[in-house]
Amino acid sequence: MGNVIDVKDVWLRYKDLTVLESVNLSIEEGDFLGIIGPNGGGKSTLLKVILGLIKPQRGTVEVLGTTPEKARHLIGYVPQYNPSSLDFPINVREVVLMGRMGKKGLFQKYTEEDHAATKKALKTVEMLEYSDRQIGELSGGQRQRVFIARALVSEPKVLILDEPVTGIDTMMQMEFYELLKKLRSRVTIVMVSHDISAVSVLVDKIACLNGKLHYHGSKELVPEDVEQAYGCPVELIAHGVPHRVLHKH
Numbered sequence: 001m002g003n004v005i006d007v008k009d010v011w012l013r014y015k016d017l018t019v020l021e022s023v024n025l026s027i028e029e030g031d032f033l034g035i036i037g038p039n040g041g042g043k044s045t046l047l048k049v050i051l052g053l054i055k056p057q058r059g060t061v062e063v064l065g066t067t068p069e070k071a072r073h074l075i076g077y078v079p080q081y082n083p084s085s086l087d088f089p090i091n092v093r094e095v096v097l098m099g100r101m102g103k104k105g106l107f108q109k110y111t112e113e114d115h116a117a118t119k120k121a122l123k124t125v126e127m128l129e130y131s132d133r134q135i136g137e138l139s140g141g142q143r144q145r146v147f148i149a150r151a152l153v154s155e156p157k158v159l160i161l162d163e164p165v166t167g168i169d170t171m172m173q174m175e176f177y178e179l180l181k182k183l184r185s186r187v188t189i190v191m192v193s194h195d196i197s198a199v200s201v202l203v204d205k206i207a208c209l210n211g212k213l214h215y216h217g218s219k220e221l222v223p224e225d226v227e228q229a230y231g232c233p234v235e236l237i238a239h240g241v242p243h244r245v246l247h248k249h
Helices: 043-051 070-072 090-104 112-124 140-152 170-183 196-202 221-230
Strands: 003-016 019-027 032-036 058-063 076-080 160-164 190-193 205-210 210-215 234-237 244-247
Touching: 003 043, 003 190, 019 043, 019 190, 032 043, 032 196, 043 058, 043 070, 043 076, 043 160, 043 190, 058 070, 070 076, 076 140, 090 112, 090 140, 112 140, 140 160, 140 170, 170 190, 170 196
Parallel strands: 019 210, 032 190, 032 205, 076 160, 160 190
Antiparallel strands: 003 019, 003 058, 205 210, 234 244
Protein backbone atom coordinates (compact mmCIF):
# COMPACT_ATOMS: atom_id res chain seq x y z
CA MET A 1 0.00 0.00 0.00
CA GLY A 2 1.31 3.44 -0.93
CA ASN A 3 0.86 6.86 0.65
CA VAL A 4 -2.40 8.67 -0.06
CA ILE A 5 -1.24 11.91 1.61
CA ASP A 6 2.28 13.36 1.76
CA VAL A 7 2.91 16.63 3.60
CA LYS A 8 6.56 17.74 3.41
CA ASP A 9 8.13 20.64 5.35
CA VAL A 10 4.92 22.71 5.38
CA TRP A 11 5.05 26.17 6.99
CA LEU A 12 2.08 28.49 7.37
CA ARG A 13 2.08 31.95 8.92
CA TYR A 14 -0.71 34.47 9.55
CA LYS A 15 0.90 37.91 9.97
CA ASP A 16 3.38 37.39 12.85
CA LEU A 17 1.90 34.07 14.01
CA THR A 18 3.39 30.74 12.88
CA VAL A 19 0.48 28.28 12.70
CA LEU A 20 2.28 25.32 11.12
CA GLU A 21 6.03 24.86 11.51
CA SER A 22 7.93 22.38 9.34
CA VAL A 23 5.10 19.83 9.35
CA ASN A 24 5.87 16.43 7.81
CA LEU A 25 3.18 13.77 7.58
CA SER A 26 2.73 10.62 5.49
CA ILE A 27 -0.60 8.77 5.56
CA GLU A 28 -0.83 5.33 4.00
CA GLU A 29 -3.83 3.79 2.26
CA GLY A 30 -6.12 2.19 4.85
CA ASP A 31 -4.77 4.24 7.78
CA PHE A 32 -7.04 5.60 10.49
CA LEU A 33 -5.08 8.58 11.82
CA GLY A 34 -6.12 10.63 14.82
CA ILE A 35 -4.73 14.15 15.24
CA ILE A 36 -4.88 15.61 18.74
CA GLY A 37 -3.64 18.86 20.26
CA PRO A 38 -4.76 22.04 22.05
CA ASN A 39 -7.12 24.69 20.67
CA GLY A 40 -5.32 26.98 18.26
CA GLY A 41 -2.67 24.35 17.58
CA GLY A 42 -3.34 24.28 13.83
CA LYS A 43 -5.31 21.03 13.54
CA SER A 44 -8.19 22.39 11.42
CA THR A 45 -5.69 24.47 9.43
CA LEU A 46 -3.71 21.36 8.55
CA LEU A 47 -6.87 19.66 7.31
CA LYS A 48 -7.62 22.67 5.09
CA VAL A 49 -4.07 22.55 3.71
CA ILE A 50 -4.61 18.86 2.83
CA LEU A 51 -7.92 19.80 1.17
CA GLY A 52 -6.24 22.55 -0.83
CA LEU A 53 -8.40 25.26 0.78
CA ILE A 54 -5.31 26.98 2.23
CA LYS A 55 -1.92 27.24 0.52
CA PRO A 56 1.18 27.06 2.73
CA GLN A 57 4.00 29.57 2.29
CA ARG A 58 6.56 26.76 2.19
CA GLY A 59 6.53 23.02 1.61
CA THR A 60 4.58 20.63 -0.59
CA VAL A 61 1.34 18.68 -0.26
CA GLU A 62 0.47 15.68 -2.40
CA VAL A 63 -2.86 13.84 -2.20
CA LEU A 64 -3.42 10.60 -4.12
CA GLY A 65 -0.44 11.36 -6.33
CA THR A 66 -1.52 14.85 -7.36
CA THR A 67 -2.28 18.31 -5.97
CA PRO A 68 -4.95 18.72 -3.27
CA GLU A 69 -7.08 20.78 -5.67
CA LYS A 70 -7.13 18.03 -8.31
CA ALA A 71 -7.76 15.31 -5.71
CA ARG A 72 -10.53 17.15 -3.86
CA HIS A 73 -13.32 15.15 -5.55
CA LEU A 74 -11.77 12.01 -4.05
CA ILE A 75 -11.88 13.38 -0.48
CA GLY A 76 -14.93 13.27 1.76
CA TYR A 77 -14.92 16.10 4.30
CA VAL A 78 -17.03 16.48 7.45
CA PRO A 79 -16.36 19.95 8.97
CA GLN A 80 -16.93 20.93 12.56
CA TYR A 81 -20.57 20.68 13.61
CA ASN A 82 -22.44 23.98 13.23
CA PRO A 83 -26.08 23.92 14.41
CA SER A 84 -26.78 27.41 13.01
CA SER A 85 -26.70 26.01 9.45
CA LEU A 86 -29.64 23.67 10.05
CA ASP A 87 -32.52 26.14 10.05
CA PHE A 88 -33.32 26.05 6.34
CA PRO A 89 -35.98 23.58 5.04
CA ILE A 90 -34.09 20.65 3.51
CA ASN A 91 -34.56 16.95 4.10
CA VAL A 92 -31.97 14.25 4.74
CA ARG A 93 -31.99 12.90 1.18
CA GLU A 94 -31.39 16.37 -0.25
CA VAL A 95 -28.47 16.99 2.12
CA VAL A 96 -26.75 13.78 1.01
CA LEU A 97 -27.46 14.43 -2.70
CA MET A 98 -25.50 17.68 -2.37
CA GLY A 99 -22.41 15.51 -1.98
CA ARG A 100 -22.80 14.45 -5.63
CA MET A 101 -22.53 17.99 -6.96
CA GLY A 102 -18.75 17.72 -7.37
CA LYS A 103 -19.30 15.00 -9.97
CA LYS A 104 -21.70 17.12 -12.03
CA GLY A 105 -21.51 20.06 -14.39
CA LEU A 106 -23.23 23.35 -13.72
CA PHE A 107 -27.07 23.12 -13.79
CA GLN A 108 -27.07 19.35 -14.45
CA LYS A 109 -29.94 17.44 -12.87
CA TYR A 110 -29.46 14.56 -10.48
CA THR A 111 -29.48 11.18 -12.21
CA GLU A 112 -30.74 7.74 -11.17
CA GLU A 113 -27.11 6.92 -10.35
CA ASP A 114 -26.97 9.92 -7.98
CA HIS A 115 -30.15 8.80 -6.21
CA ALA A 116 -28.90 5.19 -5.98
CA ALA A 117 -25.59 6.39 -4.48
CA THR A 118 -27.52 8.53 -1.98
CA LYS A 119 -29.64 5.56 -0.92
CA LYS A 120 -26.51 3.41 -0.52
CA ALA A 121 -24.72 6.06 1.57
CA LEU A 122 -27.72 6.51 3.87
CA LYS A 123 -27.99 2.75 4.29
CA THR A 124 -24.28 2.60 5.19
CA VAL A 125 -24.77 5.07 8.07
CA GLU A 126 -28.11 3.47 9.05
CA MET A 127 -30.15 6.59 8.26
CA LEU A 128 -32.15 5.42 5.23
CA GLU A 129 -35.45 5.41 7.13
CA TYR A 130 -34.96 9.13 7.88
CA SER A 131 -34.63 10.12 4.20
CA ASP A 132 -37.68 12.40 4.19
CA ARG A 133 -37.09 13.99 7.61
CA GLN A 134 -36.03 17.62 7.85
CA ILE A 135 -32.34 17.80 8.82
CA GLY A 136 -33.13 20.25 11.64
CA GLU A 137 -35.46 17.71 13.31
CA LEU A 138 -32.68 15.18 13.92
CA SER A 139 -30.49 14.78 16.98
CA GLY A 140 -26.85 15.86 16.84
CA GLY A 141 -25.62 12.30 16.40
CA GLN A 142 -28.12 11.60 13.63
CA ARG A 143 -27.10 14.78 11.80
CA GLN A 144 -23.45 13.79 11.91
CA ARG A 145 -24.36 10.42 10.41
CA VAL A 146 -26.10 12.29 7.58
CA PHE A 147 -23.07 14.51 7.05
CA ILE A 148 -20.86 11.41 6.85
CA ALA A 149 -23.29 10.00 4.26
CA ARG A 150 -22.92 13.26 2.31
CA ALA A 151 -19.13 12.82 2.44
CA LEU A 152 -19.36 9.15 1.39
CA VAL A 153 -21.83 9.59 -1.47
CA SER A 154 -19.08 10.75 -3.84
CA GLU A 155 -17.23 7.45 -3.16
CA PRO A 156 -14.07 9.10 -1.75
CA LYS A 157 -10.69 7.48 -1.19
CA VAL A 158 -10.07 9.58 1.95
CA LEU A 159 -12.49 10.68 4.69
CA ILE A 160 -11.48 13.75 6.73
CA LEU A 161 -13.35 14.51 9.97
CA ASP A 162 -12.88 17.72 11.96
CA GLU A 163 -14.05 17.33 15.59
CA PRO A 164 -16.99 15.12 14.51
CA VAL A 165 -18.51 14.53 17.98
CA THR A 166 -18.45 18.10 19.34
CA GLY A 167 -21.89 18.93 20.78
CA ILE A 168 -23.12 15.31 20.67
CA ASP A 169 -24.19 13.48 23.84
CA THR A 170 -22.11 10.57 25.13
CA MET A 171 -24.43 7.77 23.96
CA MET A 172 -24.59 9.18 20.44
CA GLN A 173 -20.82 9.60 20.45
CA MET A 174 -20.38 5.86 21.13
CA GLU A 175 -22.76 5.00 18.26
CA PHE A 176 -20.88 7.41 16.01
CA TYR A 177 -17.54 5.79 16.86
CA GLU A 178 -19.02 2.34 16.13
CA LEU A 179 -19.92 3.64 12.67
CA LEU A 180 -16.33 4.80 12.11
CA LYS A 181 -15.06 1.32 13.03
CA LYS A 182 -17.23 -0.11 10.23
CA LEU A 183 -16.01 2.48 7.72
CA ARG A 184 -12.30 2.03 8.38
CA SER A 185 -12.08 -1.04 6.13
CA ARG A 186 -13.47 0.94 3.18
CA VAL A 187 -11.69 4.29 3.28
CA THR A 188 -8.59 6.00 4.69
CA ILE A 189 -9.70 8.16 7.65
CA VAL A 190 -8.10 11.27 9.17
CA MET A 191 -9.86 12.58 12.29
CA VAL A 192 -9.10 15.64 14.38
CA SER A 193 -10.40 15.28 17.94
CA HIS A 194 -10.05 16.56 21.51
CA ASP A 195 -11.30 13.19 22.78
CA ILE A 196 -7.95 11.50 23.38
CA SER A 197 -9.56 8.54 25.17
CA ALA A 198 -11.72 7.66 22.16
CA VAL A 199 -8.94 8.34 19.69
CA SER A 200 -6.55 6.01 21.51
CA VAL A 201 -9.06 3.16 21.21
CA LEU A 202 -10.25 3.81 17.65
CA VAL A 203 -7.29 4.76 15.51
CA ASP A 204 -4.24 2.96 14.11
CA LYS A 205 -1.94 5.96 14.43
CA ILE A 206 -1.87 9.19 16.46
CA ALA A 207 -0.22 12.55 15.77
CA CYS A 208 0.07 15.47 18.22
CA LEU A 209 -0.04 18.96 16.72
CA ASN A 210 0.63 22.34 18.26
CA GLY A 211 2.33 24.26 15.46
CA LYS A 212 4.88 21.46 15.26
CA LEU A 213 3.72 17.92 14.49
CA HIS A 214 4.85 15.01 16.67
CA TYR A 215 4.26 11.78 14.77
CA HIS A 216 5.96 8.38 14.83
CA GLY A 217 3.73 6.39 12.46
CA SER A 218 2.08 4.43 15.28
CA LYS A 219 -0.64 4.81 17.93
CA GLU A 220 1.95 5.06 20.70
CA LEU A 221 1.68 8.35 22.57
CA VAL A 222 5.17 9.43 23.67
CA PRO A 223 4.70 11.46 26.90
CA GLU A 224 7.35 14.01 25.91
CA ASP A 225 5.57 14.69 22.60
CA VAL A 226 2.21 15.11 24.32
CA GLU A 227 3.67 17.50 26.88
CA GLN A 228 5.28 19.58 24.14
CA ALA A 229 2.01 19.67 22.19
CA TYR A 230 -0.15 20.66 25.17
CA GLY A 231 2.43 22.87 26.85
CA CYS A 232 2.05 21.21 30.25
CA PRO A 233 2.78 17.86 31.94
CA VAL A 234 0.24 15.17 31.02
CA GLU A 235 -0.21 11.84 32.79
CA LEU A 236 -1.56 8.98 30.68
CA ILE A 237 -3.51 6.65 32.98
CA ALA A 238 -4.77 3.43 31.36
CA HIS A 239 -7.42 1.37 33.16
CA GLY A 240 -8.83 -0.78 30.40
CA VAL A 241 -10.90 0.95 27.72
CA PRO A 242 -11.33 3.84 27.24
CA HIS A 243 -8.04 5.39 28.36
CA ARG A 244 -8.18 8.47 30.55
CA VAL A 245 -5.95 11.51 30.23
CA LEU A 246 -5.35 13.76 33.24
CA HIS A 247 -3.67 17.17 33.02
CA LYS A 248 -1.42 18.71 35.69
CA HIS A 249 -1.42 22.50 35.72
